[in-house]
Amino acid sequence: xxxxxxxxxxxxxxxxxxxxxxxxxxxxxxxxxxxxxxxxxxxxxxxxxxxxxxxxxxxxxxxxxxxxxxxxxxxxxxxxxxxxxxxxxxxxxxxxxxxxxxxxxxxxxxxxxxxxxxxxxxxxxx
Numbered sequence: 001x002x003x004x005x006x007x008x009x010x011x012x013x014x015x016x017x018x019x020x021x022x023x024x025x026x027x028x029x030x031x032x033x034x035x036x037x038x039x040x041x042x043x044x045x046x047x048x049x050x051x052x053x054x055x056x057x058x059x060x061x062x063x064x065x066x067x068x069x070x071x072x073x074x075x076x077x078x079x080x081x082x083x084x085x086x087x088x089x090x091x092x093x094x095x096x097x098x099x100x101x102x103x104x105x106x107x108x109x110x111x112x113x114x115x116x117x118x119x120x121x122x123x124x125x126x
Contacts (some may be wrong), residue, residue, distance in 0.1 A: 025053075035091050
C-alpha cells in the first residue's frame with residue numbers, strides 16, 4: 001500500500017505546475033497581450049486578439065498560447081498568427097531577454113471556452 005501511495009504522490013506532483021511555470025505563464029501572457037495589442041491592427045485586419053491563457057512545458061521549451069479572437073473569421077486570423085509566429089517570437093524575445101535564457105517555441109490555439117459557456121447557458125435556459 002505504501003508503494004501505491006508514493007506512486008500517486010509522484011503522479012500528482014508531476015501534474016501540478018511549479019511556481020516557476022506559473023510565473024513564466026503570467027509573464028508570457030502579459031507580454032504577448034501587449035504585442036498583439038500593438039501589432040494586431042496592422043497585421044490581422046483590425047481583429048481584436050486577447051491572450052486568455054499560456055501554458056509552458058516543465059522544461060520551458062514550448063508555450064501553448066490560447067487566443068480569443070473577436071472580429072472577422074477566427075480561423076483565418078489564427079492562420080495569419082501562425083504564419084507570423086517567428087516575428088511574434090522575436091518581439092517576445094526582445095521583451096523577456098532578461099528573465100529567460102531562451103524564448104520558448106510558440107503554439108497558438110483558439111480558446112473556445114466562451115462559446116462553451118454560452119452553449120451551456122443556452123441549454124440551461126431551455
